Amino acid sequence: xxxxxxxxxxxxxxxxxPLWRVGDVSFAGVLRQVSLACVPTAQIGDQLLVHVxxxxxxxxxxx
Amino acid sequence: MSECVALLEQIRGCCSQRWTVMEVCxxxxxxxxxxxxDRLLEDSIELIHGPGCPVCVTDSERIDQAIALxxxxxxxxxxxxxxxxxPGSDGSNLLGCRSEGADVRVIYSxxxxxxxxxxxxxxQVVFLAVGFETTAPATGLLVQQAxxxxxxNLRLLMAHxxxxxxxxxxxxxPACTVQGLLAAGHVCAVMGEAEYxxxxxxxxxxxxxxxxxxxxxxxxILCCIxxxxxxxxxxxNAYEAVVDQGGNRDARRLIETxxxxxxxxxxxxxxIGKGGYRLRDPYTALAVEPEELDGQPYGNGQCPSxxxxxxxxxxxxxxxxxxxxxxxxxxxxxxxxxEGACAAYFRFHH
Numbered sequence: 506x507x508x509x510x511x512x513x514x515x516x517x518x519x520x521x522x523p524l525w526r527v528g529d530v531s532f533a534g535v536l537r538q539v540s541l542a543c544v545p546t547a548q549i550g551d552q553l554l555v556h557v558x559x560x561x562x563x564x565x566x567x568x
Numbered sequence: 569m570s571e572c573v574a575l576l577e578q579i580r581g582c583c584s585q586r587w588t589v590m591e592v593c594x595x596x597x598x599x600x601x602x603x604x605x606d607r608l609l610e611d612s613i614e615l616i617h618g619p620g621c622p623v624c625v626t627d628s629e630r631i632d633q634a635i636a637l638x639x640x641x642x643x644x645x646x647x648x649x650x651x652x653x654x655p656g657s658d659g660s661n662l663l664g665c666r667s668e669g670a671d672v673r674v675i676y677s678x679x680x681x682x683x684x685x686x687x688x689x690x691x692q693v694v695f696l697a698v699g700f701e702t703t704a705p706a707t708g709l710l711v712q713q714a715x716x717x718x719x720x721n722l723r724l725l726m727a728h729x730x731x732x733x734x735x736x737x738x739x740x741x742p743a744c745t746v747q748g749l750l751a752a753g754h755v756c757a758v759m760g761e762a763e764y765x766x767x768x769x770x771x772x773x774x775x776x777x778x779x780x781x782x783x784x785x786x787x788x789i790l791c792c793i794x795x796x797x798x799x800x801x802x803x804x805n806a807y808e809a810v811v812d813q814g815g816n817r818d819a820r821r822l823i824e825t826x827x828x829x830x831x832x833x834x835x836x837x838x839x840i841g842k843g844g845y846r847l848r849d850p851y852t853a854l855a856v857e858p859e860e861l862d863g864q865p866y867g868n869g870q871c872p873s874x875x876x877x878x879x880x881x882x883x884x885x886x887x888x889x890x891x892x893x894x895x896x897x898x899x900x901x902x903x904x905x906x907e908g909a910c911a912a913y914f915r916f917h918h
Contacts, residue, residue: 508595508780508907509702509754523818524712540679543705543819554757554810557648557699558677559706561816562757565809 509556511564512537514547530555575786576608582793583612588745589792590879592731593752594621594907595780601916603782613789616745616879617912619734619837620752622699622727623650623905624873627833630727631656634696635665637725637856644671644688646681647696653904678703678710685714685722694856698727702754704845705819708826711851725856728845729832731755732763737840738878739771746879748792750778750785753807758823760815765803772801779807826851835901836874871900876909883913890918 510532517528526541530553537558541547544560554562591597597617600606606615619625635656638645645662652663652672666672671691675681678695685693697707707728714722731752738744751764756777768775774795778788788806795802805811814820823845832844847855870888875881883889883902893899895911902908 509757524709524716537676540706540709542709543816543822545818554754556702556754557706558679559709559819561702561705561754561819562810 509554509561511552511554512539514539514541514549514551514553514560517541517547517549530560571783572786575783575790579609579786579790579793580612582790582797584797586612586614587747587793587796588614588616589748589750589789590616590618590746591750591778591785592618592620592735593755593780594624594905594909594912595754596620596750596752596778596785597909598907598912599780599782600785601912604916605782605785609789613793617876617883617909618749618879619738619834619877620700620731620755621902621905621907621909622703622729623648623654624877624901624908625729625734625834625837626651626654626698626727626901627835628655628657629833630696630725631661632658633856634662634694634725635660637694638662638665638670638672640692642692644673644684644691644693645696646673646675646684646693648698649674650905650907651696651698653898654901655898655904678706679713681722682710682713682717682719685719686717689721691721693722695722695724696727697724698729700729700731700752700755701758701823702752704728704823704827705758705816708822711826711847711854712822714854715851722854723856724847724854726844726846728827729834729840730829730843730845732759732767733829733843734834734837734840735767736770737837737843739767739773741878743880744878746773748773748796749775750788750792751775753777753779753784753810756807756811756815758816758819760811760820761803761805761813768801768803774801775803777803777805777807777811779810834877836872836877838874871902873900873902876902883910884917886910890914
């Protein structure tokens with residue numbers, strides 16, 4: 506259960522308090538609401554590594 | 569796939585002897601067996617499967633406590649699906665309780681638990697909080713949100729565990745045959761390098777932070793073998809796309825704000841010093857009860873999970889494997905969890 510899965514951030518509620526900042530992440534087309542509390546720099550279109558509903562890493566674009 | 573073939577050749581070409589390497593994470597164990605990498609490398613490397621399965625190491629006493637709680641009619645107990653079939657000390661489990669009418673719910677994220685507590689104010693909602701450092705930030709967010717909203721019907725039964733203290737104990741055991749370690753990449757993505765630099769130096773074993781795809785696993789193994797051949801014992805990062813040196817600083821700050829290390833019983837391994845997390849002030853009131861260490865150090869009589877989790881017994885060597893103990897009727901947690909070593913052997917080798 507420590508596996509994290511990558512998906513694309515497609516929207517954010519832009520909440521001013523990171524504790525309540527969430528966005529929709531698309532996992533191969535399936536949308537899931539995810540906490541953005543631990544990825545303050547995340548932008549729409551970023552690939553995020555997500556574990557149990559919390560984004561833990563903004564992935565570097567593939568070169 | 570061509571990268572895998574090239575990496576396999578490099579690993580075989582690099583080995584002057586057969587090395588013993590432990591992959592820490594149960595997700596890595598399943599990936600290695602699913603892709604047959606253990607068999608492709610068996611002449612060069614003995615892969616030992618580590619204790620990195622939080623479901624497997626949750627002490628039976630915690631399961632007993634969860635079962636006792638959910639038998640109260642006012643309690644709704646939430647946890648991850650894998651936890652439902654883990655046997656308590658008398659062999660019963662949460663799934664059995666649910667079939668008898670108890671309110672047990674499977675959640676995807678700890679943040680789902682907040683919604684349940686907010687929506688169902690007449691229920692006493694208990695979250696059985698398990699996981700390693702990868703999962704701790706999500707539990708920490710739930711705690712902070714519940715605290716800020718002053719929810720009075722939500723409590724946590726804390727079973728969170730920390731990887732580094734368990735590895736410290738495992739590598740310090742004179743019976744340990746592990747020569748190099750593949751560290752769990754997603755735990756490292758949160759925690760960074762610091763704990764593992766110390767472990768590598770202290771125990772004079774190379775540690776490589778490693779991912780989960782076949783290519784990533786083979787890159788980690790190659791990096792570890794090269795160090796063993798050169799007599800080095802450094803920490804290296806073979807998962808640079810995901811692991812930063814300092815980990816995720818926001819997630820680490822969250823963990824440090826909400827939790828503090830505590831001695832914890834690991835199923836099969838006994839008490840691990842600072843091997844768990846408990847809630848710290850001002851969040852302690854959200855815990856179901858004060859932390860107490862009165863668990864049996866060596867869990868279920870019929871399941872030698874401690875031997876398996878320390879790499880001293882391979883799953884197939886257990887007399888119950890595949891016969892008295894199967895995924896449909898597990899005697900111990902390593903056969904239950906989707907990341908348990910016994911479940912991996914049953915699925916891919918049996």
